[in-house]
Amino acid sequence: MSFKKVIGQADTKQHLVEMVQQNKLAHALLFLGKEGSGALPMALAFAQYVVCEKVNRRGAAADPGPSLFGDAEPAPEPALLNDACGECAACQKAQQMMHPDIHYSYPVIPRKPGDKPLSTDYISEWREFMGQYPYGNIYDWLQFIGAENKQGNITAYECNDIIRKLNLKSFESGFKILLLWMPEYLGNEGNKLLKLIEEPPADTLFILVAENEAQILAxxxxxxxxxxxxxxxxxxxxxxxxxxxxLQPDQARQIASISEGNYREALQLLNHAGEDWISLVREWLNAILKNGPISQVKWVDDVSKLGREKQKQFLRYFNHLLEMAIRLQAMGPDALTLPEAEKDFALRLNKLTSFAQQEAIIKELDNAAYYIERNANAKMLFHALTIKLYHIMATRQTLTVL
Structure with a gap:
């Protein structure tokens, strides 16, 4: 993957390029970015940039050797590249994730009880996954390899395999690169890598890609x-x-505004762009404030049958409407350009709820999305959420979030 295929992040790309060009490349880098920000695609692009033959000025074109017919004029210094060429043999191999000097490590599961799985056991699936979902998250990956409810891990056996591979001599590029995705899944076994990271063999580069700094071994x-x-x-x-x-610009901007900087979430929303979330929100609020318990139970039964991803998207969309309502209150009805249906609904929310109530609802929706991500029982969760929203809106009180 080249830098040009990574969405946005112009300043970060320039910073990484300058690290290589100015010979200030540290031997262990941590790419830290939230889900959907592109930390993994950026790491893949950087690894390709490092091994690119034209960036490293390797090969016959870079070093023609002495002339057979006497000394020739020195060749002009080649221009510095701000991206991998995408044409040399090293780039071709890196793009296919088949470069012998770039190694990958990521959470995996045993294929059967008693197995001691290694990342290389899943290299075919990894290449396919990266080709289809470069902005995917750990949940997407584990489902892709059939983990279902199993927990992925980077095990002690994987750490031993990393040590073995990085102590070998590089094959082609002069560099040995380990790209380790989700070091949060390294248990205490990760301490096996400390000596290697602290005193690596020459021209060895560690690229760790993480989402949560607090979960990485200190x-x-x-x-x-x-x-x-x-x-x-x-x-x-x-x-x-x-x-x-x-996508048309209006639809693209609408989805982008809801995704909150997360390109994976934007793609998920795109897959369900035809969903009528406004009607679902309207039904919910009518059940809470007007139609009573029977309607509430029916609504909860219906929404609990949706998949987990759709439930999360619905909660995100409701949050988006509330955030637009807050902005309309603060900036005026003409300050935002919104689809007419969303703007009308946001204005109705402002008549129904105050700033404090909207803030309390947003916190409850965020909490619900968090628990859905962790396999909470959907029916119980939405029943509890319905009761909380009733108390926030109907009694004109805000709940204290503990």
């Missing part, structure tokens, strides 16, 4: 140089949806 964290990958802007996501999914 001993590993202290030995890496941090590269922060910021969340994508609404405009960057909208442009990507327009270019890659051929």
């Amino acid at each position: 001993t590993i964290l202290s030995r890496t140089q941090l590269v922060k990958i910021p969340s994508l802007t609404t405009q960057e996501i909208a442009n990507a949806l327009g270019d890659r999914a051929n």
Whole structure:
């Protein structure tokens, strides 16, 4: 993957390029970015940039050797590249994830009880997954390899395999690169890697890609140089949806504004762009404030039958409407350009709820999405959420979030 295929992040790309060009490349980097920000695609692009023959000025074109017919004029210094060429043999192999000097490590599961799985056991699935879902998260990956409810891990056996591979001599590029995705899944076994990270063999590069700094072993964290990958802007996501999914600008911007800097979430929303979330919100609020318990139970039964991803998207969409309502209150009805149906609904929410109530509802919706992600029982969760929203709106009180 080249830098040009990574969405946005122009400043980060330039920073990484300068690290290589100015010979200031640390031997252990931590790419830290929230889900959907593109930390993993950025790491893949950076690994390809490092091994690119034209970037490293390797091969016959870079070093022609002495002339057979006497000394020739020295060749002009080749221009510095800000991206991998995509044409040399190293780039071709890196793009197919088949470069012998780039190794990958990621959470995996045993194929059968008693197995001691290694990342290389899943390399075919990894290549396919990266080709289809480069912005996917750990849940997407584990479902892709059939984990269902199993927990993925980077085990002690994987750490031993990493040590073995990185102590071998590089085959082609002069560099040995380990790209380790989700170091949060390294248990205490990760301490096996400390000596290797602290005193690596020559020309060895560690690229760790993480989402949650707090869950990484402190001993590993202290030995890496941090590269922060910021969340994508609404405009960057909208442009990507327009270019890659051929969306109209209005629809692309609408989806981008809901996704909150998360391109994976934008793609999920795109897959369900035909869902009538406004009607579902309207039914819920009518059941809570007007129609009573029987309607509430029916609504909860219906929404609990939706898949987990749809339930999360519905909660995100409701949050989006509330955030638009708050902005309309603060900035005036003409300050935002919104689809007419959303604007009308947001204005109705402002008549129904105050700032404090809207803030309390947003917190409850965020909490619900968090628990859905962790396999909470949907029917119980939405029943409890319905009762909380009733108390927030009908009694004109805000619940204290403990």
